[in-house]
Amino acid sequence: MVRSDIIRGHLDSIILRLISEKDRYGYEISQEISLRTNNRFQIKEATLYAVFQRLEKKEIIEAYYGDVSHGGKRKYYRITSLGKAYLNELVKEWSEVKEIIDLFMEGFE
Amino acid sequence: MVRSDIIRGHLDSIILRLISEKDRYGYEISQEISLRTNNRFQIKEATLYAVFQRLEKKEIIEAYYGDVSHGGKRKYYRITSLGKAYLNELVKEWSEVKEIIDLFMEGFE
DNA sequence: TAAATTACTTTGACAGGCAGAGTAATATTT
DNA sequence: AAATATTACTCTGCCTGTCAAAGTAATTTA
Numbered sequence: 001m002v003r004s005d006i007i008r009g010h011l012d013s014i015i016l017r018l019i020s021e022k023d024r025y026g027y028e029i030s031q032e033i034s035l036r037t038n039n040r041f042q043i044k045e046a047t048l049y050a051v052f053q054r055l056e057k058k059e060i061i062e063a064y065y066g067d068v069s070h071g072g073k074r075k076y077y078r079i080t081s082l083g084k085a086y087l088n089e090l091v092k093e094w095s096e097v098k099e100i101i102d103l104f105m106e107g108f109e
Numbered sequence: 110m111v112r113s114d115i116i117r118g119h120l121d122s123i124i125l126r127l128i129s130e131k132d133r134y135g136y137e138i139s140q141e142i143s144l145r146t147n148n149r150f151q152i153k154e155a156t157l158y159a160v161f162q163r164l165e166k167k168e169i170i171e172a173y174y175g176d177v178s179h180g181g182k183r184k185y186y187r188i189t190s191l192g193k194a195y196l197n198e199l200v201k202e203w204s205e206v207k208e209i210i211d212l213f214m215e216g217f218e
Numbered sequence: 219t220a221a222a223t224t225a226c227t228t229t230g231a232c233a234g235g236c237a238g239a240g241t242a243a244t245a246t247t248t
Numbered sequence: 249a250a251a252t253a254t255t256a257c258t259c260t261g262c263c264t265g266t267c268a269a270a271g272t273a274a275t276t277t278a
Contacts, residue, residue: 005265006202009112018213028256036213037212045256047235069256071245074256093112100150103146113267114233154226158226160266179223179276180224180273181226181272181274184226
């Protein structure tokens with residue numbers, strides 16, 4: 001299980017990337033992250049909804065209520081065009097971050 | 110220039126890695142990071158010295174004063190054996206983090 | 219000798235992430 | 249039918265890492 005403070009800062013990217021595939025609601029995203037990472041990483045509820053608030057405020061995503069549910073009312077998020085551009089930047093940034101950290105980490109041992 | 114909140118959490122790794130090569134002092138590390146990343150990343154002074162304090166408290170590094178300097182008195186840091194083990198973990202963790210984030214980021218566009 | 223550079227320290231603020239507690243609706247079990 | 253589990257979202261208050269800003273001090277260069 002990866003520490004969450006090491007993923008910190010990349011949550012926007014992960015969540016946006018999932019929403020960019022298709023509109024999704026919070027609980028679904030949480031499950032999807034656990035599934036795809038094989039439980040090596042789990043996002044905490046409080047964190048997830050904080051990310052939504054942040055991204056919505058910046059108009060990177062927008063919300064609407066779904067009609068069906070198997071529990072509490074689902075709030076779906078879709079990515080805006082601003083969000084798409086932002087995600088694009090984040091993806092580029094990620095490859096730069098990898099390069100930079102690898103500069104130091106590679107060739108160890 | 111990479112945002113520092115995206116590097117956040119990896120500073121311990123970067124700094125420890127540099128100290129593990131040889132004993133180093135703060136100002137030197139700061140210069141070395143700028144140099145190796147070609148100024149794509151610069152560590153802020155306040156941050157650097159906060160990292161030292163944190164790592165020293167956890168006995169991951171230890172300090173001693175150097176004799177020569179070209180300015181203020183140099184405080185050198187060396188990595189402890191505990192620190193070596195810790196760095197080992199961090200390096201492993203980094204490759205896991207890369208894998209996980211790539212799970213989401215790859216195949217975009 | 220004044221200014222620039224090298225070198226370290228401290229304080230207070232901010233932002234992201236989290237534990238914990240709570241609300242609500244639907245599904246399952248008893 | 250009632251109790252319990254699951255699905256689904258929200259809010260408050262705390263913790264930690266990073267940083268801007270300001271300061272101290274010694275050495276080098278102009």
